[in-house]
Amino acid sequence: MHVVGNIEKKQMTQYTSYDLTTWGKPFQIRKNTLPKPVGQEVLVRVTAAGLCHSDLHVQKGYMDLGEEGKLTFAERGAELPMTFGHEIAGLVEDIGPEVSSVKIGQQVLVFPWIGCGQCEACQENRESDCTLMRIIGLKQKGGFATHCLVENEKFLVDIDGLDAADVVPHACSGITVYNALEKLGDLRDNEWMAIMGCGGLGLNAISIARAMGFENIIAVDIDDAKLEAAREMGAVKVLNNKSENSVAELQKLSGGRLIGVLDTFGGASTGNIAVRALSKSGRYIIVGQAGGDFLMPQVWLPQKAMTIRGSHVGNSPQLRALIEMVRAGKIKQMPIERRPLSEINQAVEDLANGRVMGRIVFQPDEEDSIEA
Numbered sequence: 333m334h335v336v337g338n339i340e341k342k343q344m345t346q347y348t349s350y351d352l353t354t355w356g357k358p359f360q361i362r363k364n365t366l367p368k369p370v371g372q373e374v375l376v377r378v379t380a381a382g383l384c385h386s387d388l389h390v391q392k393g394y395m396d397l398g399e400e401g402k403l404t405f406a407e408r409g410a411e412l413p414m415t416f417g418h419e420i421a422g423l424v425e426d427i428g429p430e431v432s433s434v435k436i437g438q439q440v441l442v443f444p445w446i447g448c449g450q451c452e453a454c455q456e457n458r459e460s461d462c463t464l465m466r467i468i469g470l471k472q473k474g475g476f477a478t479h480c481l482v483e484n485e486k487f488l489v490d491i492d493g494l495d496a497a498d499v500v501p502h503a504c505s506g507i508t509v510y511n512a513l514e515k516l517g518d519l520r521d522n523e524w525m526a527i528m529g530c531g532g533l534g535l536n537a538i539s540i541a542r543a544m545g546f547e548n549i550i551a552v553d554i555d556d557a558k559l560e561a562a563r564e565m566g567a568v569k570v571l572n573n574k575s576e577n578s579v580a581e582l583q584k585l586s587g588g589r590l591i592g593v594l595d596t597f598g599g600a601s602t603g604n605i606a607v608r609a610l611s612k613s614g615r616y617i618i619v620g621q622a623g624g625d626f627l628m629p630q631v632w633l634p635q636k637a638m639t640i641r642g643s644h645v646g647n648s649p650q651l652r653a654l655i656e657m658v659r660a661g662k663i664k665q666m667p668i669e670r671r672p673l674s675e676i677n678q679a680v681e682d683l684a685n686g687r688v689m690g691r692i693v694f695q696p697d698e699e700d701s702i703e704a
């Protein structure tokens with residue numbers, strides 16, 4: 333208790349987070365001192381935090397580099413204990429004295445892909461190409477918590493009037509596919525694109541591709557229920573790639589004009605199909621990080637004039653553009669499963685086992701949000 337003049341004001345001093353304390357182990361509840369924002373910092377009370385596939389990789393502690401072994405997050409400079417979660421939305425709870433663009437109580441979405449601010453990429457607002465990223469939810473504390481301190485107001489996007497849980501995946505899944513689709517470039521009326529993997533990234537990719545004007549979309553997944561959801565999101569054709577004839581079937585479905593593949597899974601199984609099914613001058617863009625190695629005859633690159641390109645997350649202008657598209661009603665909402673944050677370990681297991689349709693979005697439990 334804290335007495336201010338005649339008014340008794342209950343002052344919150346702690347907040348709750350679900351942290352990783354040991355690589356490969358479950359997330360654990362922890363109590364932390366509530367930070368007081370200084371300068372241009374903003375304290376956000378989290379109301380929605382999306383669970384991304386990359387949170388599963390960080391929990392495991394490494395990425396699969398196939399023949400090259402593993403790349404651990406410890407090698408990448410991540411330190412434990414850490415609060416992960418990089419799709420974060422909530423209400424502004426407190427602001428530093430120099431903050432001028434957001435108000436207390438405003439609903440905001442956090443842009444988590446913070447660059448160094450100094451390099452050429454950062455100067456051009458291409459934070460995703462910065463080599464010294466200080467990602468929120470990896471290098472600094474993220475959204476699997478009741479509160480999140482954001483280092484500068486410029487990393488917040490206004491989402492007042494929108495449903496926080498519905499739009500929070502755009503901070504990662506949305507801009508990741510938006511960035512990749514811009515790299516994939518335009519298609520002619522008789523050309524086709526395959527979107528491989530119909531999880532949280534893939535379903536959002538279909539919806540955003542449609543909003544960007546792409547129509548000839550073939551959704552590819554091994555789960556018929558997810559392919560059904562893909563049709564709902566706007567895929568014109570679907571293919572279950574459990575089939576041994578996936579390459580021939582994709583070529584047939586596209587009338588021999590498969591010009592783009594956006595791979596949201598990013599494993600050997602999808603890579604092997606993509607480079608074989610693409611037509612001449614085809615473009616294969618990989619955003620998923622399931623990992624491993626895929627093999628292809630090197631001569632195909634010149635012979636098929638093929639482009640293979642990776643794309644990593646997205647940039648702050650793209651997040652603002654996406655939210656404008658949401659406000660304009662252009663983006664069909666992908667399925668969202670709302671779950672209490674305290675069930676994070678069950679959610680991780682369900683996502684790892686392919687039991688999630690669309691995105692799981694956590695909402696902090698009421699008792700955690702009130703006070704310790």
Ligand SMILES: [Zn+2]
Nearest residue numbers: 384386504505
């Ligand atoms: Zn993510």
Ligand SMILES: [Zn+2]
Nearest residue numbers: 448451454462
């Ligand atoms: Zn930079």
